[in-house]
Amino acid sequence: MYNLLSVLTFAPGLDAAGRDAFAATVGKAAAALPGVRNVMFEPTLPGVYNGGDYLLRLVFDDKAAADAAMASETWAPAKALIDDKATISYVQRVAYPGGRSGGSSDGSGLFRVALFCANVNPTPERLEAFADQTSGMPNHVRSILRWQLSTADEAEGDRPWTTVWEQEYRDLDGLNGPYMMHPVHWAHVERWFDTEYTEHLVDSILVHTFCAIQRPVIV
């Protein structure tokens, strides 16, 4: 599968009517995209960091299908709004084939995604070790129902994002509780993110965002 994820931030002056019009237009276009296998288009929840106002995640069979859908007439009205600085002031965007994944969920709950830029001495060996440890987290954090760790092959935004780390939880407590407080995070994987550790790999600027979901997102 091939995924497109956008973290969309409303322009500061956009009023409620403008936001509603944006949501209606993009939601309708996304659902009708040719070749789309899964659509998630949801407002973010309070507590995100660098996390925007809306998350748009689209899944296609492959990159060719994704490119065709984004160039289609169906998508044109949504693209016009996303490109309009009076509507959307900032976009973090990644395109990526599905990577390592696991678990299962019924899709009711919370979707969380983090975007990382692994840009501190990113040797193949260090990147592999980082991926091994990160993808091992669900073995310990029991609140992670479904997960995927992917490498971006296209990115824009605050950094040239390299890594897409996605999870589904039953609720926000699963993210703020077990995910944050298990030692596999603060004592193990966190070394890759902390400048005080010699393992430091990931830029301090990252995206951490989440939204409520009603059906499975990581497919």
Next chain:
Amino acid sequence: MSDAPIWILDEVTTKPGQGPAFLAAYMERYVPKAQARGMTLAHRMVEPAMWLDDAPNRLLFVWTLPNPGAVWGSKHVARPDADVSRWWNEEAPAFIESRRRSTLADADMLAEYDNV
């Protein structure tokens, strides 16, 4: 979750003859802001138990934090602080051959920390 110390260990091997200078620099330029972030410096240990002029010394700095929440709190203050990265990446290398930081917990606490 009960409070039990989390241990942060800085293990530093200095360049020959640089042990005293590194200790002084660490205490002056790193320790005060680390303490302000909630870290407590419990031990400063030197191996061997004498300063060496012609060989490396190994220094162990044992820090404690009261619980995992305090670990995150300290990290969130340190991460945007340019002085922290400047210390480790620009100032400390003048004194040291190698270093390692580790995060440890008491063995009796592992089951409790896993049960979150």
